[in-house]
Amino acid sequence: MKLTRDANGVLIAEFHSNGGPFTFAAQDHTEIVDAFYRISQDRANKIVILTGAGGGFITGVEWPSFGNVSDPGVWSQIHDEGVQVLENIANIRVPVIAAIEGRAHVHSEYALLANVIVAAEGATFLDGAHFAAGVVPGDGIFTTWSYRAGAGRAEAFLLNPQPLPARTAYEWGVVAEVVPNGKALNRAQELAGLYLKAPEVTRRNTRVHFIQPLKERIVREVGYGLSLEGASAADLVKIKGSQG
Secondary structure (H helix, E strand, O other), rough: EEEEOOOOOEEEEEEEEEEEEEEEEEEHHHHHHHHHHHHHHOOOOOEEEEEOOOOEEEEEEOHHHHHOOOOHHHHHHHHHHHHHOOOOOOOOOOEEEEEOOOOOOOOHHHHHHOEEEEEEOOOEOOOOHHHOOOOOOOOOHHHHHHHOEEEEEHHHHHHHHOOOEHHHHHHOOOOEEEOOOOOHHHHHHHHHHHHHHOOHHHHHHHHHHHHHHHHHHHHHHHHHHHHHHHHHHHHHHHHHHHHH
């Protein structure tokens, strides 16, 4: 994660892999827990913008890097980090804007924890890492999508994973604005400037107020969901082993 903060305290947190589109690996899964904790604790951050490099948000997963997910010790770490990263994003106590270009195909729940999502015309949302891959979507993807779009839409979206265009996400109420390709970050920065006109305590307390209902659902649901996901991951390893 590349972090840059301007003189006004607007922090841009950019996911990337070697400066290009971000492919999620196990080390990233570990490190972003601490990154978001530190972001949430730093009062010099006045607005946070989440985005991705190279014309994408999070584009893929490096599956082998996670090791043997049927091992309880391995899954225990994945479970804990999965819960902690969402709680840490939810604990950011200033307005959060997600600027989405290209593919938000993995961990789009991070973006849905923002107060506002600005998406480029060509952006697409997809959950390619769960049901399509043979495991339960239990890591908060259902919690966030059902909160933002409604349970029925979320269930259909997750059970039959297909790229969801930015315009459709806008119609669902998930995306706040759709802008021309290449302009999502610029628009997010414009919104940040607008939000900075409000007093700091007002900005902070508004984020705290707005995120509280979703935070409560994360605390109730994600640990349990990741336990179900872990059982399905172990079963998938067993099935693949019997076929090999």
